Amino acid sequence: MQKLVRIESVAAVLPEANVDTDAIFPARFLLLTTRDGLGRHLFQDRRQNADFPLNDPAVRDAKILVAGENFGCGSSRENAVWALADYGIRVVVAPSFGEIFHTNCFRNSVLPITLDAENLATIQSAAASGATLAVDLAAQSITLPDGAKVAFDIEPNRREALLNGWDETALILHRDAADIAAFEARQRETLPWLYES
Amino acid sequence: MPGRTLYEKLWDAHVIREAGDGRSLIYVDRHLVQEVSSPQAFEELRREHRTVRRPDAHLAVADHAVPTRRRDQPIEDPQARAQVAMLIDNAAAYGIRMIPLRDDRQGIVHVIGPELGLTQPGITLVCGDSHTSTHGAFGALAFGIGASECHTVLATQCVIQGHSRTMQIRVDGALPRGCTVKDLTLAIIGRVGAAGGTGYAVEYAGSTISALSMEARMTLCNMSIxxxxxxxxxxxxxxxxxxxxGRPMAPRGAMWDRAVAYWRTLPSDADAVFDRTMTLDATTIVPQVTWGTSPQDVLPVDGTVPDPSHAADDATRRRWQKALDYMGLMPGTRLQDIEIDRVFIGSCTNGRIEDLRAAAAMLRGRSVAPGVAAMVVPGSGSVKRQAESEGLHTLFLNAGFEWREAGCSMCVAMNDDRLAPGQRCASTSNRNFEGRQGAGGRTHLMSPAMAAAAALAGRIVDVRQDSE
Incomplete structure (x- = not known):
C-alpha cells in the first residue's frame, strides 16, 4: 500500500449529509472488474450538474475533500474509495463516516479524518476560500495558511499502517498463522459441524 | 461478572487476538462470494501469490449483474458476461463451491445462504455486500466488508474489526392489520436516522420480534445498515x-442436537447491559412510505410530503429541498396522490416467499393500472419454484406483472432492469438513494403489499383501505 505522510493541497467542499457510495460511484460502473482508472466515474451522475463542487476548476487538483455527516454511507463498494484515490483525493474530512467506507479508506491509503462541528467549520471555511491545507499524519494536524493548526485523532495502529504503507493481509499471514491454526483446531473440537462439508 | 449480550458472545467466540486500537483479529466461519465485489479480491491473491486458506468456508454465486430474463441464452451485456465468467473461473481455480446461474438454487446471496442452511446461529459470516446484516436474523455475527477485506478473508480466514457498541431495539405488541415487518423496519429507520446506528451492533428483541417468521426477521436485519x-x-x-x-448445509443427526444445545446458550443474558436501548410499540405502526432520497425520509402513508420551510434547521431545510427537487415533489403533496410509473417487487429485503404471497394476496383478479410497468423478481430459484407451486406466478401474470428469474435486479440496477430518468417506482427494495434504481430514477420504498396495491391503483395507496 502507498504510504501517506503529508498531504498539502487546496480542498473541495461538499457540505451535504448522507452522501452515499451510490452517489460517489454509480452502480452501473461496478461491472468494471479492475480497481484502476475509476476516477473518471467519481460522482459521475452528480457531476452532470455544472454547479457540483468537484466541477470547479479551482479544485481539480484537490487532494483533500471536506464532506458532511455520514459520508460514504450505504453500499460496501470499495470502488467508491478506489475512484476517490484515482481521482487524486487522499484525505476526506467529515463529521462522521459510513463504517464500511471508513475501513475501506484505510486499506487504500486514503485518510478519513473525523472532526467535531467547530473544527470542521474552521476547515470548511478555509477550504471554501481557496486556502491550501497541509495535513500532517505524523503530527496529527491540519495546518491553515495563517499557521493555525487543527488537531485530529486517529487510532495509533492505523496511523502507523498508513505512515508505513503496511498491508494488513501480509501482516496477518506473517504474524498470526499459528494462532489461526490453533483457533481452527479448537473450534473443530467444540463446534465440529462447522467443519463438515 | 455481568451478563453478556448476544453480540458480545458471538464476538468473544471468534477473537483470535486483540489488534490494538480496540480492534481485534476475528475468525470468519463463512464467506459468501459474489461477482461484483470479488474480482479485485482474487486479482490480489494472484498478484501476491497467496492461496485461499480454507476453500470449504466460501460459497460463490452470481446475483448482482445477472439478467432476469432469457437465462437459457448467454448473458447479453459483455461486461456482465465477463464479470460472471470471472467468478466461475476464480471459484474453479481456488476450489470454491459455486452455484451456477442456471442452477435451481441460484439467487441473491442473502436469500440463498439461509435457504441452504449455510447461515447458522453462532457463526461469523461476511460478504462484500452491506446487506450481509440480513443473516443476523439467525443469531449470526454477519456484516458487510469491502473487496480488499474479502481478499484478506480468502487469504487468512480472518478480518480485523472494531468492537461495536451495543443497541437493543425492543418492540412489543402485535403489528396492526395491513402492517408488516417492512413498515416496522422503515419506522425504526425514520426514528433512529440514517446515521443513528453507526458504530452499533443492533439487537432486535421483544414480543413482536419473537413472533416474527424467519423471513420477516431477515427483512428487519437486512435494513440495519x-x-x-x-x-x-x-x-x-x-x-x-x-x-x-433439514436444510442441505445444516448439521444433521447427533450433530444437530449438539449444535442446538450450543445455539441455546447464545441469547443475551437477562442481566446483560446494552450501551443504548430504544423501545417501540408495534401497535402504533402504520404503513410506511419514503418520500425522499434516504431511507430515513419516511412517513406514514397518510402523511404529506414535508415542507422545507418548516424544517428545524438550515441543514435539514437544504437536505429536504434537494430531496424534493430530485424526487420532483411539491411540499404538502399527499403521499397517496403520488402517481407511479413502475413497481418492483423483489430484492434481498423483500424477495422471499412470504413477500410474494403478501403481494399476490392484494391482486384478487384486478389488473395493473394502465401505464404502469410492474415486475416481480423472486429472491432465488427456490422462492420462484415455491411461488409457482402455489400458483402465485399465474396471479401476477394475469394481473399484468412480469415474472422474472432470480437476482438483485432493479434494487441495484446493474443489469437492464432499471428506471429511466424521471420515472417513479414503488419498490420493496432497501435504498431510495439518488440514481439507485437507474440514473434520474425516483424510488419510494414500501412493503410488498403496498407495492402491489400501488401497481393496481397507479399511485401510492393505503393498503388498510384496500380491503374487500
Missing part, C-alpha cells in the same frame, strides 16, 4: 431451529 449499523441480530429460538432443520 440503512440506520448505519453494520450488524443487526435477533436471538436464535425455536423458530430459527425449525427453519434450519
Amino acid at each position: 440503512e440506520l448505519g449499523a453494520r450488524v443487526g441480530i435477533v436471538a436464535p429460538d425455536d423458530t430459527t431451529y425449525a427453519y434450519l432443520h
Whole structure:
C-alpha cells in the first residue's frame, strides 16, 4: 500500500449529509472488474450538474475533500474509495463516516479524518476560500495558511499502517498463522459441524 | 461478572487476538462470494501469490449483474458476461463451491445462504455486500466488508474489526392489520436516522420480534445498515431451529442436537447491559412510505410530503429541498396522490416467499393500472419454484406483472432492469438513494403489499383501505 505522510493541497467542499457510495460511484460502473482508472466515474451522475463542487476548476487538483455527516454511507463498494484515490483525493474530512467506507479508506491509503462541528467549520471555511491545507499524519494536524493548526485523532495502529504503507493481509499471514491454526483446531473440537462439508 | 449480550458472545467466540486500537483479529466461519465485489479480491491473491486458506468456508454465486430474463441464452451485456465468467473461473481455480446461474438454487446471496442452511446461529459470516446484516436474523455475527477485506478473508480466514457498541431495539405488541415487518423496519429507520446506528451492533428483541417468521426477521436485519449499523441480530429460538432443520448445509443427526444445545446458550443474558436501548410499540405502526432520497425520509402513508420551510434547521431545510427537487415533489403533496410509473417487487429485503404471497394476496383478479410497468423478481430459484407451486406466478401474470428469474435486479440496477430518468417506482427494495434504481430514477420504498396495491391503483395507496 502507498504510504501517506503529508498531504498539502487546496480542498473541495461538499457540505451535504448522507452522501452515499451510490452517489460517489454509480452502480452501473461496478461491472468494471479492475480497481484502476475509476476516477473518471467519481460522482459521475452528480457531476452532470455544472454547479457540483468537484466541477470547479479551482479544485481539480484537490487532494483533500471536506464532506458532511455520514459520508460514504450505504453500499460496501470499495470502488467508491478506489475512484476517490484515482481521482487524486487522499484525505476526506467529515463529521462522521459510513463504517464500511471508513475501513475501506484505510486499506487504500486514503485518510478519513473525523472532526467535531467547530473544527470542521474552521476547515470548511478555509477550504471554501481557496486556502491550501497541509495535513500532517505524523503530527496529527491540519495546518491553515495563517499557521493555525487543527488537531485530529486517529487510532495509533492505523496511523502507523498508513505512515508505513503496511498491508494488513501480509501482516496477518506473517504474524498470526499459528494462532489461526490453533483457533481452527479448537473450534473443530467444540463446534465440529462447522467443519463438515 | 455481568451478563453478556448476544453480540458480545458471538464476538468473544471468534477473537483470535486483540489488534490494538480496540480492534481485534476475528475468525470468519463463512464467506459468501459474489461477482461484483470479488474480482479485485482474487486479482490480489494472484498478484501476491497467496492461496485461499480454507476453500470449504466460501460459497460463490452470481446475483448482482445477472439478467432476469432469457437465462437459457448467454448473458447479453459483455461486461456482465465477463464479470460472471470471472467468478466461475476464480471459484474453479481456488476450489470454491459455486452455484451456477442456471442452477435451481441460484439467487441473491442473502436469500440463498439461509435457504441452504449455510447461515447458522453462532457463526461469523461476511460478504462484500452491506446487506450481509440480513443473516443476523439467525443469531449470526454477519456484516458487510469491502473487496480488499474479502481478499484478506480468502487469504487468512480472518478480518480485523472494531468492537461495536451495543443497541437493543425492543418492540412489543402485535403489528396492526395491513402492517408488516417492512413498515416496522422503515419506522425504526425514520426514528433512529440514517446515521443513528453507526458504530452499533443492533439487537432486535421483544414480543413482536419473537413472533416474527424467519423471513420477516431477515427483512428487519437486512435494513440495519440503512440506520448505519453494520450488524443487526435477533436471538436464535425455536423458530430459527425449525427453519434450519433439514436444510442441505445444516448439521444433521447427533450433530444437530449438539449444535442446538450450543445455539441455546447464545441469547443475551437477562442481566446483560446494552450501551443504548430504544423501545417501540408495534401497535402504533402504520404503513410506511419514503418520500425522499434516504431511507430515513419516511412517513406514514397518510402523511404529506414535508415542507422545507418548516424544517428545524438550515441543514435539514437544504437536505429536504434537494430531496424534493430530485424526487420532483411539491411540499404538502399527499403521499397517496403520488402517481407511479413502475413497481418492483423483489430484492434481498423483500424477495422471499412470504413477500410474494403478501403481494399476490392484494391482486384478487384486478389488473395493473394502465401505464404502469410492474415486475416481480423472486429472491432465488427456490422462492420462484415455491411461488409457482402455489400458483402465485399465474396471479401476477394475469394481473399484468412480469415474472422474472432470480437476482438483485432493479434494487441495484446493474443489469437492464432499471428506471429511466424521471420515472417513479414503488419498490420493496432497501435504498431510495439518488440514481439507485437507474440514473434520474425516483424510488419510494414500501412493503410488498403496498407495492402491489400501488401497481393496481397507479399511485401510492393505503393498503388498510384496500380491503374487500
